Amino acid sequence: MTTVCKEETECSICNKKSSHELIMSTNAFGSPDLDTRPPEMRRSTMIYWVQECPYCGYCNENIGYANKEYPELIKTESYRDQLKNKDYPQLANRFLCNSFLTERDKSYKESGLQSLYAAWACDDSPEHSEMAIKCRERAYDLFQLAKSNGENIFNNDLEDGVILVELLRRMKRFDEGLEKCIKEISKNSNGILKKILEYEKLLIENKDSYCHNVREIQLK
Ligand SMILES: [Zn+2]
Incomplete structure (x- = not known):
């Protein structure tokens, strides 16, 4: 099971204290989604992955830490608009605000991951599920920037190739997805990554943009 504890944190920007829950332990049984989203119970712990200071936003x-540019950045119109954007669930707004800040640090991989988490938060909220595509577009662009800066998103180029194909599929960019998928298949001689890519190819050919997981491949 997941256990959490409450901890009082002093915001490093406004210096006010607020209470936040931290994950003490959790587990993950089963297989992840094709875009790396973990299975339960870790899947349901996303609300603890990002903190929002109730005073300054x-x-x-961990709001106990901030880079020196952040106090100015959180006052910008772009940040304030995102924080209260009713088109997204509040959890997605928090991830996107964090993504906004880390992008300005040029931490493109981290910023992309925060956008991907925002997409998952939208996936979980039926009335906001359309906004998940916007979050994935953002994640995709940031991951491309990270890669052009020589940074890997996951462990290596081959794993990164799979996540980029998966993002294209979930964004319904099927033609681009298919082209990239075929290219990535040719780089992978065997193993699970090749199997995932072959499954991706099938899904893309069927114009399927829904959530799928790795277990479906093992069952095939
Ligand atoms: Zn604060």
Whole structure:
């Protein structure tokens, strides 16, 4: 099971204290989604992955820490608009605010991951599920920037190739997805990544943009 504890944190921007829940333990049984979203119970712990200061609106994994540019950045119109954007569930707004800040640090991989988490938060909220595509577009662009800066998103180029194909599929960019998928298949001689890519190819050919997981491949 997931256990959490409450901890009082002093916001490093406004210096006010607020209470936040931290994950003490959780587990993950089963297989992840094709876009790496973990299975339960870790799947349901996303609300603890990002904190929002209730006083100044600063969002970060831990609001007790901030880079020196953040106090100015959280006052910008772009940040304030995102924080209260009714088109997204509030959890997605928090991730997107964190993504906004880390993008300005040029931490493109981290910023992309925060956008991907925002997409998952939208997936979980039926009235906001259309906004998940916007979050994935953002994640995709940031991951591309990270890669052009020589940074890997996951462990290596081959794993990154799979996540980029998966993002294209979930964004319904099927033609681009198919082209990239075929290219990535040719780089992978065997193993699970090749199997995932072959499954991706099938899904893309069927114009399927829904959530799928790795277990479906093992069952095939
Ligand atoms: Zn604060």
